[in-house]
Amino acid sequence: MGFPRTRCAAVPAVSVAVLLAVTACSSPSTEGATPSASGPLASSAPSSSPSAEVTVDFGTAPAGDGTPDCSALLPAAAVDAVVPGARAVALADVPHVAAADWAPVVAGGSSCTSTTGVAPLDGTVLGTIDDPRYEGVRVTVLPDATAEYQDLAASGLTGVLDGGPSCSASDAAVVYCVSDVLVGDAWVQVLAQRVQDDPDTTEAALDAPFRALVEQVGDAVRTSPVTTARVDEHVDGSLPPCVADNVDAVTDTTLRWALEGTDVAPTTVEHALDRLSGASCGFVAPAESDPRYDQQQAQYDRLPNGGWAVEQRLAAGTIDRDGRIDLDGLGDGDGAWRTCDDTACTLDVVSDGGTWEHFVLMRAVAPDTAEAVERWATASRG
Incomplete structure (x- = not known):
């Protein structure tokens, strides 16, 4: 693969x-x-919020x-x-x-x-x-x-x-x-x-x-x-490597890609992402005692044809429907929502007919988390 x-x-x-x-x-x-x-x-620190009437193309959930x-x-x-x-x-x-x-x-x-x-x-x-x-x-x-x-x-x-x-x-x-x-x-x-x-x-x-x-x-x-099911296409490529520069620019702690310098086989999830030309990056803060115990503090994913999951999460209330923001680079049919709780802020972006980009940033590494996760998303999507 x-x-x-x-x-x-x-x-x-x-x-x-x-x-x-x-x-x-x-x-x-x-x-x-x-x-x-x-x-x-x-x-x-919310950005200007777009009209709630603007229609978002979430795509279609698999049958x-x-x-x-x-x-x-x-x-x-x-x-x-x-x-x-x-x-x-x-x-x-x-x-x-x-x-x-x-x-x-x-x-x-x-x-x-x-x-x-x-x-x-x-x-x-x-x-x-x-x-x-x-x-x-x-x-x-x-x-x-x-x-x-x-x-x-x-x-x-x-x-x-x-x-x-x-x-x-x-x-x-x-x-x-x-x-x-x-x-x-x-x-x-x-x-x-x-x-x-x-x-x-x-x-x-x-x-x-x-x-x-x-x-x-x-x-x-x-x-x-x-x-016995068959898929239309197998992508013979690799998931892109993850670079922490954009998230490091908004955090108080230097993070690194969780899988950097490690060596075990990819999982079914990674192979599925490869088929979809997606991406997944977990970023950790170094542990003082042992690098095996580094604590994850940020997560970025890109999932083509995954926008329907955002629609489900909006319905469930785990994405703040009132947290919709006007993120740079969004077009007609696109949408972005920021959701914050006691421990983290997430930013969910749906664009290009149903591609889902998901950013998770823990408050432990970015005290002004709401503003920081938006800056991270803007830089990463630019």
Whole structure:
């Protein structure tokens, strides 16, 4: 597929943490539990707001014909055995997400997640029992992906394909479980993350329930038309590298691309983005103790044909409908909305008939966050 082999963390356990933090999951549906998170606040320092009557072209949501439903891909009992208390979540209801989470859906597949209430972007890498820690299960299905799967197998960047589902523990007191399987021509990836909050939460203890979950997911996919579905085009290229210059220009802390200088294979989400000519960039602030524990502070994504997800998030209230701003460079049918809460400001841009650009900036690195995220978006889109 031509991906640069410098995409994910070199330590297997930590690599899953990075990938889960940069990409979560979704489906075209807005069903699911609402995670605990602060709601939108009034944006400070607003730009001039365009007329509410201006029509925006959000594009059209995928039909989802023949793709497995998230209820089948996340069987409640099997998920609970891996991550107790995890419940299905619709990303339309999650304030802080990555637009890349929708890429497998736009590419004709499925993307589903269950969490205990903390989104990947909001979880601390290292923390105490009182800090927000992400725990959950993510399942993605990418159709017509035999070539991409074989490319992963030949890359030598993962041992998961040879050994089957695998769980490993990190010194951040987290167990990560990974599975990549080919069902027909569909690539099915299952990722799980659980905090080791008691002595019985070990990689050995999670191995059997995780394998049982993977088996049930495989059965759900096996009976679906997605196993033989074909896509019109496979892009033989690579995701663009991420440069922190524009976001660094508006922050008090120097950030870096989360995957810079790392070396593990791309995920199903990255392959889906490649098909769509999209982009996804997570930026972290350096940790004083160990670079493996760098905390993510900003996220940028570009998802062609993803504007329908913005429409869903506006309807759900996770994007502030009253936060619409007049961003430089927007044309007829385009729109931009800024949404701020206690911890971050996001800016969502829909342009060119449904391309979604999504900016997330944490208040910890940019005190004047509302103004800073707009300056970042303006510079990046210029």
